[in-house]
Each structure stands twice: as C-alpha cells, then as structure tokens.
Amino acid sequence: MTLTRLRWALADARVMTRRNMTHVIRTPEEVGIYFSLPIMFVLVFGYVFGSGMNVPDGGEYREFLLPGVFAMTMLYGMGATGTAVALDVGRGVVDRFRAMPVARSALLTGRSVADLLRALLEMTVLVVCGLLVGWEWHRGLGRALLAVALVLALRVAVTWIGIYLGLLVRNPDMVGTIVFPLAFPLTALSNVFVAPELMPGWLGTVSEWNPLSSTVAAIRELFGNPGLAGGGWATEHALLLAVAWPVLLTAVFAPMAVRRYQRLSR
Template sequence: MTGRNMAHVVRSPEEIFIYFSLPIMFVLVFGYVFGYGMTVPGAGSYREFLLPGVFVMTMLYGLGATASGIAMDVNRGVVDRFRSIPMARSALLTGRAGADLIRALLELATLVVCGLLVGWRWRNGLVDAAAALGLILLLRLALTWVGIFLGLVVPNPDTVGVIVFPLAFPLTALANIFVAPELMPGWLGAIAAWNPLSATVAVARELLGNPGAGGDSWPAQHPLLLAVGWPLVLIAVFAPLAIRRYQRLGR
C-alpha cells in the first residue's frame, strides 16, 4: 500500500509542484519583501527565523493531499475492492501514513536546499538538526492521521479543499511561524503560544540555532514537552477515530 501511494506521487508531479510552490512563495515574499521590516526577538536574520516555521507549515498543508487521496479512494470504490482481497484491513491506512512520511521527508529535503540558497543556515551540529527534523516529521505523522480521518468523513474529494485550507490558514497565522507571540497582543499571543505548530517551530529553532527561540510563557519554556506531547495526543485521538470510521464504511 505504501508503494502504491508513492507510485501515485511519481505519476502526478503537478501535485508536488502545487504543494511546494506555497511554502517557497512564503519564503520569497516574507523573506525578501517583508523580511527587512520584520522584527526578530533578540535580533538576527528574519530568514533564519522564518525557515523552521515554513518547514512546519508545509507539514500542515500536506494533510490536504492525505485527505484528498483517501477521499478519492473511497469515492472511486477502491476501498471496496481492497476489502475483497486477502490483505490486512489496516494496510490501506498505515500504507497511506507511511507514504506520506516518505513524501514529507522529500519535501523537507527540498525546502532545506531552498533555505540554504536564500541564506538560511543551521548553527548547531548535525545531530541537533536531525532531531529537529525528526520532531517535524512526528508532527507530520500526527497530521497524517487527521487527514486520513477527514478523507474518510468528507462526502467527496472536492470537499477536502473547502475544509482543509480554511482550517490550515488560521492555524499558521495564529502561531509563531511568521511573528513571535511576544510581539502579538496579549490574548492573541497566548493562543499562538499554545498552538501545536508553535511548539514544534520553537524547539526546531532552538535545535537548529536559529533566532526566535525562547519567551516568558510556559509553552515557550517547555517547547520540547509540547512538541512531543501534542503529536502524541493528536495520534491518540484521530488514529482510533479514523480506524473506526474505516470499519464503518464496510457496513
């Protein structure tokens, strides 16, 4: 099932281009157009502040591809065909999750290269950089199960974009991706600090040695705990919901 989903990715390169174009556009627009007027806590390069946030934002928008792929399988009757052959019932969902992790790794590699081209650097060693990317992929795994559940719930693939992107955009805006929560109004900064995306971005900046890490709030002081805790909570909630919904489809 993982190989099947990866074959779809290879045969649909335009889909990869669409999902890559958005984060690259954010890097260019915010890094070069608005970057010179943006303030980074503790000073430093805004592009180095921005790139870890763009890594995480790409993981969030990737759940749109997950949800649409699952919804397309259900809508075309592929799920019913898989039920008629001798295979584990969990293979379709876990195979999709595995393929999305491989795809996310490729996306991260591409964004790292793009970041290096625009002047971003990681300041710590390779071990810390690998740990930061591992936490980003952990968040992607959690978001994959959210996307799988949405794909099983929506009535058709066309509905996915109507649901996913209006939810994803406020989550990226109300986070520390583009602006530090300390620079926001009090109540808005509190929401941004507790955003699951903010925890992963904060600990990624700390591990990569990029500016913007730290803060006085409890989430800012414990980013690693939340960067691990939030994805585990999302998996614990949405993986059982997705499996239950998948089983009910057969009835």
C-alpha cells in the same frame, strides 16, 4: 498464527505504500504545485517583507522564518492526505481491496507510511531551498536531525487527521474546502511569521499554546535560529510540547480514523 498474520499485514502495508508512492511519482505536477506555496512564502516574507519584520532577539528574519515554513508545510499536507483518501473511497478502491485477500489495516497503514516518506522528500527540498536563501543550522548535525524528526512527528499526527477527514467527507473537493479554514487560522495564530511576544497579550498566549508553535519553537532552538527571546511556559518547554502534541493528536485521531474506516467498510 498471530506472527503469520502480522507478517501478512506488514507485507500488504508495504504494497500499499509502494502503490501510493507510485501515484506521487506519476504526478510530478502535483508535487510541483504543492511545493510552490512554501517556496512562495519564503520569497515573499523573506525578501519582500523581511526588512520590515522584527525578530525579538535581533536575528536575521529568514533564519527566523524557515523553521516555521518547515512546520507549516507539514500542516498543509493534511489536505493532500485527505484528498487522496477521499478519492480512494469515492472511486470504490476501498471496496475492491476489501474483496481481495488484503489485510484490513493495510490501506490506512500504507497511506500513513507513504505520506511520511513524502514528507521526508518535502523536508529535503525545503532544507535545500533554505540553504540557498541564506538559512542554516548552527548547533550541529545531530540536533538538526532531531529537529527534522520533530517536524516529521507533526506530519504523522497531521496525516491521521487528514485520513479521518478523507473518510468522513468522502468528497475530494470538499476536503480542500474544509482543510484551508482549519489550517489557515492555525498558521496565522502561531509563531511561524511573527513572534508571540509581538502580538496582543491574549493573542500571544493562544499562539504560544498552538501545537504548530510548539514544533516551530522547538526546532528553532535545535537549529540555533533566532526567535526564542521571552515567552511563557509553553515557549520555555517547547521541546516537551513538540513531542506531546503530536502524540496526543495521533492518539486521538488514529483510533477515530480506524473506527470510521470500519464503519465505512460495513
């Protein structure tokens, strides 16, 4: 009986994933707008300000920048996730699905899997964009794929934060208003654009322990990109923290999202 229910839940989650991906395919303008921000950051910071930026170990700034853009794009995906969930709640989609013979877990599971697939598409586009502007990896395909996996792990954690916000706020316009004040400080107080050792002492410490910084430092190491000179314990153990932070955030926000969904349903 348990195995049958599990198969039923997985089948329903697959249907929900297909539904969410269909929405992405039918709104290509939304995807285009979503990709424009990281591409703009690459062009503005890489070409306009790149000549004036310092990289601690003397590398090329665009190679320093691109791993940060990869992780930053995953962070800002929280807004798209939260908005989509809030739209489903506001339009009564959740209520309609509850009136149908659909597994209760399918809506949240389908959303998280669809967002992971979307993140994989985003990473593919960003890697191609990076190669076109002169970025490349230097430590082999295996380590590059591991770096991509760490970025996607961050996206999974961010997805559950977005799901929780969408269920909590339930107003698509408000979700965007809330996400930007959350995501912008995390980006600014990180190693995405500037190495922590170039910041004031206390600010550099905050930047090093930022979850976003851990993923960026780890993938820079795996890609063989510059920006790893100096740093404290958090930088030296960036690979460990790049795994630990997403696991911790998922462990905190996934149960919160499920609990909020159950209360919303009641």
